[in-house]
Amino acid sequence: MIAEIGHFALVLALCVAMVQATVPLIGAARGRASWMAVAGAASALQFLFIAVAFAALTNAFVTSDFSVMNVAQNSHTDKPLLYKVAGVWGNHEGSLLLWITILALFGFAVTLFGGNLPPGLKARALAVQAMIAVGFLLFILLTSNPFARVEPPPFNGSGLNPMLQDPGLAFHPPMLYLGYVGFSMAFSFAIAALLEGRVDAAWARWVRPWTLAAWVFLTGGIILGSWWAYYTLGWGGWWYWDPVENASFMPWLAGTALLHSAVVVEKRDALKSWTILLAIVAFGLSLLGTFLVRSGVLTSVHAFATDPARGVFILLLLVLAVGGSFALYAVRAPAMKMGGLFSPISREGSLLLNNVLMATGAATVLLGTLYPLIADALNLGKVSVGPPFFNAVFLPLMAPMVVVMAIGPMMAWKRGDLPGVLSRLKFVGAAALGVAMLVWFLQGGSSGPWWTGAGFALAVWLGLGTLVDLADRTRLIQAPAEAWGRAARLPRSFWGMVLAHLGVAVFIVGLTASSAWTTEHIQTQKIGETVMVGGFGVTLKSVDEVPGPNYTASRGSFEISRGGTVIDVMQPEKRTYRQPPRPTTTAAIRSGFLGDLYVVIGDPDPGKGGHVTRLYFNPCIPWLWAGALLLVIGGLISLADRRHRVGAPTRAGAVRGAKA
Template sequence: MIEAGHFALVLALALALVQSTVPIVGSRINDARMMAVAAPVALVSFALIALAFLALTWAYVTSDFSVVNVWENSHSQKPMLFKITGTWGNHEGSMLLWVLILALFSALVAVFGRNLPDQLKATVLAVQGWIAAAFLLFILVTSNPFARLVPAPFEGQDLNPILQDVGLAVHPPLLYLGYVGFSVSFSFAVAALIEKRIDAAWARWVRPWTLAAWIFLTGGIAMGSYWAYYELGWGGFWFWDPVENASFMPWLSGTALLHSALVMEKRSALKIWTVLLAILTFSLSLLGTFLVRSGVLTSVHAFATDPTRGVFILGILTLLVGGALALFAWRAHALTAGGIFQPISREGSLVLNNLFLTTATATVLIGTLYPLLMEALTGDKISVGAPFFNLTFGSLMVPLLIAVPFGPLLAWKRGDLYAAAQRLAWALGGAILVALLIMLFVDRTMLFAALSIGLAAWLMLGAATDLVLRSGVGSQPWSVVRRRLWGLPRSAKGTALAHFGLGVTVVGIVATVAFQTERIVIMKPGDTIDFAGRQLRFERVEPFAGPNYTEDQARFTLISGNRDVGTLVAAKRLYTARQMPTTEAGILTRGFSQAYVALGDPSGDGSWVVRAWWKPMVTLIWLGPCLMMAGGLLSISDRRLRVGAPARRRSQPVPAAAE
């Protein structure tokens, strides 16, 4: 089975080379048979890579320690779920998953791209073949997941304990579906430059793929944030870790690409900018792959520390990104700017959106890479921490959030800002009221927090305003309102839901950061502390043995008034194979808020260091991305996006007139 998986990868590399050359040559010489090779080769390549991935998964399931990758990252006593997820919980396996998802997207383009012009489809799949060939070669040369170990050990070394979590079953696949999904946008951009075909139809073809990648990346980032929050025992949801930034940058750029493609589709404008964004977004995904795999970063998220692999990926990055940008520079002079519009218009608002998002991306990029460049040039180690990112990124997001509700209310080409402001008057009034209520009833000293939550309310109420006005709420009978609301385009409803979800996330972040309560105390079983207007009672400590670990479980009871609200179980866990300790947080959710307890080290007298937080509205941080994903799914279900651009009609011969 292992050799079959290895051989399948070799065959997939051979087919990727065919896919990367034959179709594009066919498109150049207009040979239909050569272009037709692309789709079946993409499908067979996907089947071969899927076979290789299943072979590696089977090795993990059966604890085949004759495979080096399995021996280094698995253990016979590990639960079955973590045996399976351990397949991609390491460098080699995760890169195989990366290539599998790349092949999946190529296969989807082959299946669902029937309405694409033959030349464009062949070129897109050829570009996908270039990427696949590069990374398959990388895997086979530097990161072979099927390398054998002779003689085979009786037991494995176990997976990194912090990766033995159900979050690992969700976070990496979602993240890679987002990362790699942008490869389709990249391939469309390169193919359009090669074919010199960049128009509104091109934007219609690109937008569903970009939206699908954005949905997955949103979920992957949110799941990673929640995983770090509950698994690492630190009580934080975002640390501006360089690897966190590596996934956040393509999300920001991809969001800008979505809005730019909309302008191009509707108004045939921003052509040059949209193509450049498609190239840069996937380039940032490749940069993220390089940062995680090269060993230049030290992070809980980083897998590889082999510089040889980093040099190889840097070479791939240089060839793919450098080649795409060189092609863009070569073709840019031949591209037309497209439709003309006034600054005050829906196009203008989307351009402003792009300006802030791309500037924010550049800010995060500079803050992430600057310490690495300084260390490489001077040898001095410096750090760029949360204060820099919070100040610069937050300063850019405030005006962006203020501007977002105006966009859907402005007309295309020429808008009326005063009329849009009038329609948003009730949303502004609601936002001011929310800020005042926070000041009066929560904390009068938290002016900035109140204004920030008011800004989030402005965003949410503004998102609802467009639907309210278009459905006729207040001016039409409810039967008409319901019919109009149901009949609105799904993309419009999806946009409003995504913007509303962004506001929900802002509420969660601000409320958690500004109003959370933290206590660090030394407690013994039976002790009670005051805790955010409640009491936290330390009940007892019990030993517990898991399948491949032992732990001390500390039970706490949260008391509000004279009533027990619930129980929290925090633990200090030791994984026996690696002798590696972890902290398992105890979390109790009440409404949108959570009590969070992390157990520290014990002392000789039976006491423990306990860190306890009350985090108001913290679950909104992850509920917001769920709403954004739902909005994206609603938009992508819009028939106009599912159908795509109409296929060109072939001219039919005119029958000769009867004589």
């Protein structure tokens, strides 16, 4: 009965979404306040119904109701409770319901916290949000019903994919979807602005917190997924340019560009048309990711469905949403005023340059991801585009972007003084050059990768350049006694930028060192045998069979020594799940400031009387996670800026006129 209630709640949500998509839009066009007010009530009611449906599906998983086909196919009574709950979104139907729930949540949040929005803009934005909801509610009800029954119900379920039975994967999809779907709010505001025919500083002030919230969640979701891949898949890496990894990275790039572009609209009333375009592209790329995961056009560990019929439905949604948006943009964008003019050498110019580089990077990743599909569709043969292509094409685009990231914040608005800024950064440049030469010397000159020194130089340039800008703003050198007071008065958005830029610098250190200097040893290792890796002695002491809640595991015990002294014992596992019967790998990782010792145990090798083991030393990998964490913290601090809570300022003249 509870499953039927959930299904009926989705039908009611669809009816409410249809009302929300039409009545407020007509009211805004005709200036009828009562019709526009329907948007708020409808968004609350829509969220309530969808939340009931999500709760009903969660109840079915927690109580192991195998009469529901979705539960029978993706759960099992032996699963721990955490993975029963994670099973709700560990499949196509449930993940789609989570997608719709978050979509409704963002619309409801605008109703709750958008009291400072103009009624017309708010009504139009919520109507556009409801149009998206209508498409996805039709999709789930017509092709992907999560509450479909199975008769007769099985005694037990098929179980969840063992690779998804991990804490990282339990929290990764919700956070990723909060980012994916969060860009729908920026998209709705962009379409509402096009319909209204007005984009100004106030619009940018209203749209930035929603975009920033989505960006923070998407950043956290991507890093959680990378961390899971690092310690679970057992190959020693954290990013493989998998098509579905790319599908989350592309909207992140577009969203990052959108955040910076919105700053220019807010501060200088410029780049309005470009900002609207980025909002459409960011959400369009999110929809593209949804299509790739569910269409069956690619094979990936991340893919949910392989049903082409579902893929066609989502492709239709993608074409309608993005194609209609671009058509509206083509009609309305030329009528927008250009806004404030600026010199190419200015803060606006630096932000625009980085916008173009990020957009080009996103286009490069898009081309590399879709090219094999295009080639196959045109009968050009099977083509594989992998890490060598992306590393060779994408990373060089990011190098000039990092250079500009240190210069841009120090430039003046409208017209900057590039020689003056470079003069203030001359010691930073010298330090970066010195680090590059030191790295080149330490790795034995040309015997190591040539780009290692460049990577470290970029990290030093950005990190020290950001700190120089902070010192200038607080007058740390000129008036150190007043520096603390000046620092306390700086807006939180500035502190968020500082932490985010420092995070990128720290991330570059981890990326460069781990890519250039990782050492790997793969061998058949006997009990008592020692292998040296990264200055550590790794001795296999024993391999024991241990039971788990719904699996059995071969657990290796490795004694770690350095300089003849035992410093640790590491215990990686090779697990075999009972339902579904599938093996997984869990690596043992010893993290340190300078890197990770990474140990994986594989299958026994009867011929050599030992076990296959993979041992890695990954330099500076913890710096990757630290840099990503700084990015998230920086975004959260920026989100707490008071300007995002009070909305756009009212001009003094308008206030006096209202009082008169």
